[in-house]
Amino acid sequence: MTEAGIGVDIVEIARMECILERTPSFAVKMFTEEERRYCDRSTRRAAHYAARFAAREAVLKALGTGFSQGIGRKDVSVARDDRGRPIAVLKGKALEIAHERGIVEVALSLSLTSELAVANAMAISEGSRPHQKDRREDERAQMARSFRDARSILDELERVQDNALTSVSGETLIDHGGSDETDSGL
Template identity: 55%
Template sequence: MALAGVGVDMLEISRMAAAMRRHPNFLRRLFTDEERAYCEASVRPAEHYAARFAAREAVLKALGTGFSQGVGLKDVSVGRTEAGRPVCLLSGRAKEIADAQGVQEVALSLSFTHELAVANAVAMTEAVRPKLDEAPDPAEELRASFKKARSLIDELERLQDGIRDTLEGGAAVRDVRSQSPKDE
């Protein structure tokens, strides 16, 4: 079992727009009701459809299957969090395959220009999935940095004291040597 799978896919938006014009039922067969509602509400629906199709391909590449092994056209879809971040939604055979691989989450990133839609997907198992409780504690990091700084200051003070003792001891020796018997 892999720890993580990575998939990337690109699609020319003009190809999606052409498919939408030529095959009106294409969108209903390929995209969920939620995806269609989201894309149709945008100014340029073809960009959003293309990004979602690229996401399907990227996710299936991350799982290592492509549209094979019984994976259906709607087994991978794109939802959105309340904040608007795209999320991968798995169902059917794609979910079965992901579960069998130990995939806990598929991180998804979508981008597009006027010409291209790009999707990146990372299928993560428990071994590589970031843990919330592993996030650094800012207060603990600050305490640790103060402790390191105090340690450095203490070491510098010890060195300074040692240098001062050496210089003062050397000065006393020079003073004794420079005195002549007459000076006593």
């Protein structure tokens, strides 16, 4: 089954800040240890928690489930790859549902403003994954087109040159199998 889904979520950073202040256990209940370590080291702690909360919602929307069908609070989390980009990590029921639906990747993008955290997620199946074109074929086609264009330009230059020589000398050009010779009437 070919499936793909898109999810978007926005969280107000000030609201997350209030929740973290009023309910300190919220972070422990909702976020993984890795997420808490990352957010707590940040200068904008509430903003990064808000982004990770938005990411959960966006990923679950992309999967088409929301927090239903037995998905737990920590079944979706955010980690970072070796370049520092956010990646969605699925486990438990979220991972099971993704496998059932043929989802092979969940692309994730997080953005922060001074007031909002925004997350975009795209659940991608093998059948919906964009495939790269065969570059060798593209390169060959481009090379062939370049040679045709160059040959056309050379042919046109040769024709213009022949016309110019004819008009200057009044001589008729004779084609002898690829070599140009002028006929001076001899």
